[in-house]
Amino acid sequence: MVTNETQNLNEGEDEALNNNVVDKQKHTDVQKDKEVQIIQNKFKRRLENSFTNIFFLVCIAGISLGILLEIVNVVRRNHTPEVSTVTKIVLSPKYWMYPNTKTVNSRDGNLKHVHLVLERLGYEKTTNETPWNLLWSYPTPFNDINLKNLRDNQKVNHFPGTGYITCKVELATSKSEFIPKAFRLPKDKNEFLTYAEKNKDALFVQKNIRHRHVYLKNVSEIDLSNETTFVQEFVQKPFLVDGHKFDIGVYVVLESVNPLRVYWYKGDVLFRYCPTKYYPFDPNNLDKYVIGDDYLPTWEVPSLAHPYTALGNTMKETFDIYARSKGKDTTKMWQDVQAAIAEIFIMKESIIADKFKAYSSPENYFEMMRFDLIVDEDLKVYLLEANMGPNLSSQHFPPNQLLYEQVLYNLFSLTGVAQAKITVNAADKGETKAAEDMLAADKNIAVYGDECRTLCKDSCEVSDLCRLCKPCLTPKLKKTLLAAYNEFLHRGDFRRLIPPTMVPNKDTKAILEGVKDLSLNNKLLHLWYQGKCNQDITWCS
Numbered sequence: 001m002v003t004n005e006t007q008n009l010n011e012g013e014d015e016a017l018n019n020n021v022v023d024k025q026k027h028t029d030v031q032k033d034k035e036v037q038i039i040q041n042k043f044k045r046r047l048e049n050s051f052t053n054i055f056f057l058v059c060i061a062g063i064s065l066g067i068l069l070e071i072v073n074v075v076r077r078n079h080t081p082e083v084s085t086v087t088k089i090v091l092s093p094k095y096w097m098y099p100n101t102k103t104v105n106s107r108d109g110n111l112k113h114v115h116l117v118l119e120r121l122g123y124e125k126t127t128n129e130t131p132w133n134l135l136w137s138y139p140t141p142f143n144d145i146n147l148k149n150l151r152d153n154q155k156v157n158h159f160p161g162t163g164y165i166t167c168k169v170e171l172a173t174s175k176s177e178f179i180p181k182a183f184r185l186p187k188d189k190n191e192f193l194t195y196a197e198k199n200k201d202a203l204f205v206q207k208n209i210r211h212r213h214v215y216l217k218n219v220s221e222i223d224l225s226n227e228t229t230f231v232q233e234f235v236q237k238p239f240l241v242d243g244h245k246f247d248i249g250v251y252v253v254l255e256s257v258n259p260l261r262v263y264w265y266k267g268d269v270l271f272r273y274c275p276t277k278y279y280p281f282d283p284n285n286l287d288k289y290v291i292g293d294d295y296l297p298t299w300e301v302p303s304l305a306h307p308y309t310a311l312g313n314t315m316k317e318t319f320d321i322y323a324r325s326k327g328k329d330t331t332k333m334w335q336d337v338q339a340a341i342a343e344i345f346i347m348k349e350s351i352i353a354d355k356f357k358a359y360s361s362p363e364n365y366f367e368m369m370r371f372d373l374i375v376d377e378d379l380k381v382y383l384l385e386a387n388m389g390p391n392l393s394s395q396h397f398p399p400n401q402l403l404y405e406q407v408l409y410n411l412f413s414l415t416g417v418a419q420a421k422i423t424v425n426a427a428d429k430g431e432t433k434a435a436e437d438m439l440a441a442d443k444n445i446a447v448y449g450d451e452c453r454t455l456c457k458d459s460c461e462v463s464d465l466c467r468l469c470k471p472c473l474t475p476k477l478k479k480t481l482l483a484a485y486n487e488f489l490h491r492g493d494f495r496r497l498i499p500p501t502m503v504p505n506k507d508t509k510a511i512l513e514g515v516k517d518l519s520l521n522n523k524l525l526h527l528w529y530q531g532k533c534n535q536d537i538t539w540c541s
C-alpha cells in the first residue's frame with residue numbers, strides 16, 4: 001500500500017513535480033527560443049552585414065576592374081599602332097647586285113656590308129627579272145646594261161662618264177697644283193725627258209695605268225715604250241707618323257652634273273700607313289713608300305693607338321691630334337684636300353655632262369669614289385688617284401667594318417636610297433605626290449622672296465635671280481632644287497664640296513657678279529644655295 005500511497009503521493013508529487021518541470025521546461029524552452037532567436041537575429045544581422053560588405057566589395061572590385069580596363073585601353077590606344085597597320089603588309093624596296101658572281105652576290109663576299117646596310121634599311125634582294133629600286137653594280141655597268149631610261153624611283157650606284165676622273169692616267173695628267181707632274185707613255189716620252197733634264201733633283205715612279213706596280217726608278221731605268229704604264233714625279237719628304245709614310249682616303253659622292261653637286265664624307269677618313277719606316281730610305285723596299293693591301297692600320301701605329309682605341313677618336317681626328325702634338329695645324333691641309341678634289345670635278349664636269357646627255361635625269365645616278373692623297377712634311381697636299389667602287393670589305397681589317405657601314409649608311413641617306421621605303425609604299429597606295437611633298441615641297445625651295453615680289457613680278461627675264469621665283473621655275477630646275485633640298489635634309493656626315501661653302505650675303509649685285517662665269521645651270525644652283533644660306537646659316541656649307 002505504502003507503495004501505492006507512496007506511489008500516489010509520488011504520483012501527485014510527480015504530477016506537481018511534473019507540472020513544475022513542465023513549467024520549468026516551458027520556461028527553459030521559451031528562454032531557449034529567445035536565445036535561438038537572438039542568435040538567429042544576430043546571425044541574420046551578421047549575414048546581412050556580410051552580404052552588404054560582399055556587395056560593396058564586389059561593387060568596388062567591379063569599378064576598379066572597369067577603371068583598370070579603361071586605363072589599359074587608353075595606354076594601348078596611345079602606344080600601339082592601329083590593328084589595321086600592324087596587319088597591313090609593308091612593301092620593301094628591292095636592290096639588284098651586278099654581276100651575279102659569288103664575291104658580289106654572297107652576303108659573305110666583298111660587298112657584305114652593302115648587303116647588310118641595305119637589309120637594315122628594309123631592302124630585299126632581287127634580280128633584273130623583277131622591278132628594282134637600286135642597282136648596285138661592282139664594275140661600271142653602262143656598257144653591259146641599258147640604263148638610259150630609268151623610272152623616278154630607280155637609282156644606280158654609278159654615274160656615266162666618271163671614268164674621266166677615276167682613270168689613273170687621265171687624273172694624273174690633269175693640270176693641277178695638287179697633282180704631281182705625270183707623263184703618258186710613250187706619247188709624252190720626249191716631254192718627260194726634257195722635264196727630267198731640267199729638274200735634276202726630281203725622282204720618278206713608273207706606274208701601271210690600272211693598279212699596283214708602283215716603282216721608284218732612275219730615269220735611265222724607265223721603260224719609255226711601255227704603254228701600260230706612265231711616269232709621275234715622286235713626292236719626296238713625306239710627313240711621317242712615328243716614321244711611317246701614309247696616304248689619306250677621302251670618300252666623295254657625285255650626285256649631279258650640269259649643275260654639279262658633289263659631297264665629301266667628313267665623318268671619317270681612311271688613313272693607311274706603310275708597314276716599314278721610311279728611313280733609312282731604300283727604293284727596293286716598297287713597304288717603305290708604297291701603301292698596299294698589307295698596310296699598317298691606325299690602331300697599330302704606336303702613337304695613334306691610344307687616341308684611336310682608348311680615347312675612341314676617328315682616324316681623321318687621331319691624325320690631327322698627332323700632328324698638333326708635333327706643332328702642326330691641319331686646318332689648311334683639310335681645306336686643300338677639299339680644294340684638290342673639287343678642282344677635279346670642276347675640270348671634268350663638261351666632259352662628263354657631254355657623256356651624260358644620252359641618259360635620263362641625274363637624280364637616277366650617283367657615284368661614290370675614294371680619293372687617295374699624300375702630304376709632304378709641310379702638309380702640302382698631293383692627289384694621287386680616285387678609286388671607282390672603293391674597297392668596302394672588312395675581311396682584311398675587321399675593325400674597318402664600322403667605317404664602311406657608316407659611310408654606306410650616310411651614302412644611302414644622302415642619295416635617297418634609304419628613303420625608298422616611303423615612296424614605294426606611297427606609290428602602292430596612290431599617294432606618290434603627297435609622299436614626295438612630305439619630303440620636299442615648293443615652299444622648301446622658295447628663295448629671294450623680296451626680289452620675287454618686286455623686281456621679278458612682271459618678268460622672269462629681269463635677272464637670273466628671278467628664274468628661281470616659283471612662277472619662273474622650269475620643271476627641270478624645280479626637280480634639281482627639290483633633289484638638292486632632299487640631299488641637305490639627309491646628308492648625315494656628308495658635306496657639300498660643290499657648290500662650295502658660302503657666307504650670308506644680301507648684296508644681290510655682288511652675288512650675281514660672283515657667279516657670272518658659271519654655266520647657266522651651275523649659276524642658278526649657286527644662287528639658290530646663296531638664297532638658302534641667307535635664310536639660314538646652316539645652309540651655307
Ligand SMILES: Nc1ncnc2c1ncn2[C@@H]1O[C@H](COP(=O)(O)OP(=O)(O)OP(=O)(O)O)[C@@H](O)[C@H]1O
Pocket residue numbers: 180205207210211212213214232233234235236246247289290291292293372374384385387
Ligand atoms: N707620285 C708619288 N709620289 C710619292 N708616292 C707615291 C706616288 N705615287 C704613288 N705613291 C705611293 O704609292 C702608293 C700607291 O699609289 P697609287 O695609289 O697611285 O697606286 P695603286 O696601286 O692604284 O694604289 P691603291 O691601292 O690606292 O689603288 C701611294 O699610296 C703612295 O704611297
